[in-house]
Amino acid sequence: PVFPNDLPQGVPACRQRVTLMRSCGHVDTLPCGQARGTLSKCTKLVKVTSPLCGHEIPVPCPLKAAVEGWRPWHASVEQELAKNARLVAGATPVAGVSQPPQQVEPLLTSCKQQVTVSKPCGRTFR
Numbered sequence: 001p002v003f004p005n006d007l008p009q010g011v012p013a014c015r016q017r018v019t020l021m022r023s024c025g026h027v028d029t030l031p032c033g034q035a036r037g038t039l040s041k042c043t044k045l046v047k048v049t050s051p052l053c054g055h056e057i058p059v060p061c062p063l064k065a066a067v068e069g070w071r072p073w074h075a076s077v078e079q080e081l082a083k084n085a086r087l088v089a090g091a092t093p094v095a096g097v098s099q100p101p102q103q104v105e106p107l108l109t110s111c112k113q114q115v116t117v118s119k120p121c122g123r124t125f126r
Helices: 061-069 075-084 105-109
Strands: 017-021 027-031 045-049 056-060 116-118
Touching (some): 056 061, 056 105
């Protein structure tokens, strides 16, 4: 349950440690006085497959759905990226796909692993 932050002014907040179950399912242990009335977002990092390169990347829990929801490639391209870290020759983004959400783009571009890009001429690049 969410308790209102209803302590009268000047009354110290309780410091007893309590377990806070977040709506995402993550659990935090914090002082009761901090848990009362909290609407703070989860700060846990979760691993998600990047839709851009197919590698696993850490993202803050509240952004997981935004990362997973941005689908720039067709399913066959996504499968090849996930399986072999290879961007196949002639791969083009899904028609009408927009840029990723502003807060998601830095997470996607932070991946330092390599992807092999196959060109239509047969050459490959890493």
